[in-house]
Amino acid sequence: MIKTGSRLSIFPLPGALLLPRAYLPLHIFEPRYRALVSDSLARDRRVAMIQPIPGEERADRPDLFDIGCVGRIANVEALEDGRFNLILEGVSRFRVVRELEAGTAFRQIEASFDEFSEDEADPDPLPSPMRSEIEREARRFADARGLMIDWDGVERLDDESLVNGMAQAIPFDVVTKQALLEAADALARADLLVDFLRLGAGDGSQTLQ
Incomplete structure (x- = not known):
């Protein structure tokens, strides 16, 4: 279980839904998110997906929903021009506690996982x-x-x-x-x-x- 208070690097992307134990393919081409991936690979292989609030998608720092899902980079292809193809494996949802003054091109948050302690457990079968x-x-x-x-x-x-x-x-x-x-x-x-x-x-x- 990821600890509450963890620092997460976030990738705000509308319509991209990551769920625990699900997989999400991503093509990373923007310089700030290429920097995010490079940092993640060197540190903990975690990338936190979260959606911008509708109407905010085109803003440089859009307002975000309170809940996202952190994933682990399960597979990565580094392309010659600096882009990446990734597959994220969902680990757990999180709630944004606050945004951090990170000094990086990509945004970072403090996250709480307290209310999502069951996300890493296998669910019961559906009726x-x-x-x-x-x-x-x-x-x-x-x-x-x-x-x-x-x-x-x-x-x-x-x-x-x-x-x-x-x-x-x-x-x-x-x-x-x-x-x-x-x-x-x-x-x-x-x-x-x-x-x-x-x-x-x-x-x-x-x-x-």
Whole structure:
């Protein structure tokens, strides 16, 4: 468990959802985030993902949501021109305590992990009806939006990978992605996912990225 009070280097990115035990591929090209990755590789391999509040995305230092998820660099490809291709493995959610005066090109925060102590534990399996409902509503959503999904691959996923993968891959808006991140546990996230899939398939009100 990461200690509360830890210093985290943050990568604010709208629509990029990292969840515990899920994986997030990233292409790093901006100089400040190339510096972040270099620092992380030399120090602890941690990168904290967090979303800017809608309307703040284009600001130089946008206001951020209070909750994000820290990941460990599980795989890295350093390109000749200084860019990186990364795969982050989600470790735990965190709450921002305060932003630090870091003196670096990238932003750093003090983080609390106290309320997310269960994030590193494997969740219980979903009830069978819930699993079936997620798959059914995901098919309806995909049909309504014209999305191509490998359904054979979906059926082979374990419950947590199914919920996390859908939460990450479905093109929900920033606020919806944040709600999925902040869900109390895996079952609550699955319930929310069904609601958002149903809403998006029914009236098209969810915003595509």
